[in-house]
Amino acid sequence: MTNARDDIVSLNFQEVKDLIKELGEPAFRAKQIYEWIHKKLVRDYDEMTNVPQKLKAMLMERLPFPEIEEVARRDSASGDTSKFVFKLYDGYVIESVLMKYRYGNSVCISSQVGCRMGCTFCASTLMGLSRQLAPSEMLSQIYTIQRETGERVSNVVVMGTGEPLDNFDNLIKFIELLTDENGLNISQRNITVSTCGLTENIKKLADKKLGITLAISLHAPTDDERKRIMPIANKYTISEILEATDYYFEKTGRRISYEYGLIDGENDSTINAEKLSALLKGKNCHVNLIPINPIKERTYKSSTPKGVIRFKKVLENKGINVTIREEMGRDIDAACGQLRKEYMDRQ
Numbered sequence: 001m002t003n004a005r006d007d008i009v010s011l012n013f014q015e016v017k018d019l020i021k022e023l024g025e026p027a028f029r030a031k032q033i034y035e036w037i038h039k040k041l042v043r044d045y046d047e048m049t050n051v052p053q054k055l056k057a058m059l060m061e062r063l064p065f066p067e068i069e070e071v072a073r074r075d076s077a078s079g080d081t082s083k084f085v086f087k088l089y090d091g092y093v094i095e096s097v098l099m100k101y102r103y104g105n106s107v108c109i110s111s112q113v114g115c116r117m118g119c120t121f122c123a124s125t126l127m128g129l130s131r132q133l134a135p136s137e138m139l140s141q142i143y144t145i146q147r148e149t150g151e152r153v154s155n156v157v158v159m160g161t162g163e164p165l166d167n168f169d170n171l172i173k174f175i176e177l178l179t180d181e182n183g184l185n186i187s188q189r190n191i192t193v194s195t196c197g198l199t200e201n202i203k204k205l206a207d208k209k210l211g212i213t214l215a216i217s218l219h220a221p222t223d224d225e226r227k228r229i230m231p232i233a234n235k236y237t238i239s240e241i242l243e244a245t246d247y248y249f250e251k252t253g254r255r256i257s258y259e260y261g262l263i264d265g266e267n268d269s270t271i272n273a274e275k276l277s278a279l280l281k282g283k284n285c286h287v288n289l290i291p292i293n294p295i296k297e298r299t300y301k302s303s304t305p306k307g308v309i310r311f312k313k314v315l316e317n318k319g320i321n322v323t324i325r326e327e328m329g330r331d332i333d334a335a336c337g338q339l340r341k342e343y344m345d346r347q
């Protein structure tokens with residue numbers, strides 16, 4: 001599996017300063033260039049109108065811009081959700097989703113081209129992992145959407161295609177750039193990273209002491225049941241995950257969010273709900289119930305609305321903080337990997 005290529009947008013402010021110095025150019029150019037990229041969101045060197053041509057030519061020779069071209073877009077009838085498919089410099093495609101909430105615009109980004117985690121209900125993993133995304137390619141999804149809509153993005157969720165903690169260093173660099181005051185300056189509190197539970201990297205992330213929200217894709221209350229739908233459960237047990245999330249809470253003070261996708265007849269019984277309650281009892285956490293979005297490659301069905309309410313009630317009665325995920329964009333296949341898959345199938 002190959003990593004991403006280097007480019008100018010993946011450099012942090014210090015790295016741009018070092019580069020400018022190395023090229024023998026005046027120091028103020030660093031801030032100028034960094035702001036063109038991360039505040040004014042330009043797509044290439046040409047757009048940097050107050051930077052001398054000679055310097056732009058030198059930079060171009062050293063580092064390219066990440067190419068990201070919109071090749072498909074679909075808007076929900078209600079207008080609150082838009083799904084984008086972007087083509088990268090090497091022809092790979094990724095997807096992102098824009099969701100307009102009352103409190104602001106949220107973008108769900110991909111962290112890898114494909115995914116190697118193999119969850120059985122997920123469309124993103126069907127063709128495996130092709131390559132890592134560079135920090136710049138995670139950013140560019142947000143930058144392109146912000147530029148295109150002309151509206152500020154205030155929240156970012158790393159819940160699209162890919163396993164973010166399987167692309168750890170690039171994820172950390174991405175968060176650093178996204179929260180930089182010389183860039184979009186998005187607050188750490190407005191960033192959520194979702195993982196299927198790679199415990200070593202959850203601990204590594206905890207040690208960074210960021211203020212971001214960690215979401216764990218749990219989807220089952222016991223290891224045996226989890227193994228049926230998530231191959232990663234063969235590697236990490238639920239108790240190892242909970243130990244890692246306790247550590248995360250201890251280091252960051254951030255409440256953990258548990259994602260539980262409800263699949264009809266698979267993991268949505270009252271007994272499942274009771275086991276889940278017992279597992280999370282006394283923890284400072286939040287459970288997000290997601291009626292599963294069926295994908296055509298599998299036979300799974302979403303729990304019925306009644307089943308979802310029943311499951312939620314059990315958790316509530318045990319004093320667990322629980323919500324049902326707002327269903328947005330189902331009419332445009334906004335679930336993980338579905339539009340991208342459809343686009344690729346067409347090609």
Ligand code: SAH
Nearest residue numbers: 122159162163194195196217259292293336
């Ligand atoms: N790999 C990370 C992030 C990407 S998946 C993770 O596992 O968390 C983001 C979320 O979407 C996860 O909770 C995942 O389980 C869920 N998801 C994937 N496919 C889905 C589907 N068909 N319907 C509903 N949720 C789905």
